Amino acid sequence: MNESIETYFEACVCEHGHALFRYIYSLVHHKELAEDLYQEVLISAYLALPSFNEEAKVKNWLFKIALNKCRDHWRKEKTAKKFWEEKVHLYTDGMSTAPVPEEECIQKCHQEEVEQQLSELPDIYKEPLFLFYYHHQTLVEISNEANLPLSTIKTRMRRGKEKLLPKVKQMSL
Incomplete structure (x- = not known):
């Protein structure tokens, strides 16, 4: 990636990073989990930045990525819970x-x-x-x-x- 994209991304994180973290925390209500998801959002956003539609607002785009990451987490959590409800008896301690x-x-x-x-x-x-x-x-x-x-x-x-x-x-x- 070229330096202008990196500079643009850094500016976006500086401008919206704190609000983005608060948004994620408001969804998951767990600080460490919010920090992990925040990092995942930033990585995904950085990797997808070249395909970003300039007409869309960066803040909305970042928040949408955050919501999708939280949904992915909940989906995985639900699957893990289902494992414990249905399959844990198959394994012995x-x-x-x-x-x-x-x-x-x-x-x-x-x-x-x-x-x-x-x-x-x-x-x-x-x-x-x-x-x-x-x-x-x-x-x-x-x-x-x-x-x-x-x-x-x-x-x-x-x-x-x-x-x-x-x-x-x-x-x-």
Whole structure:
């Protein structure tokens, strides 16, 4: 990049940097996270500066980049939260001791009961759930294999879980 672009960018940061940081902080309410996102915004803006439309206002452009970075962060955070809600049980804690034989037997019986309840679901719900939880395929892989849109697979997964949940709860009573 030439020196005039760098000088222009530096002037923009000097003029709008403080307001940009306050804006990001108002969205995320966490100082360290706001600092990280601020750095990401500046990097993205610097890299995209040659394609910047001079007719647009720089401040609006920077704030739009900041909003998009915050949305990306929230999306990642939501995915991580979903991991803990749905998948963390698949991993074992390295510090835990091996389950006693009775617990293993109970877990195996419970898993067999869940598999039985799963097998009783209609095929459109059973197949994506089975591929996701037992064959560890991603939703995209299931979508490609079934030759169906990803949104259809997501809907079938949600509906399948909704149909399976009361049956599983009933088993544990």
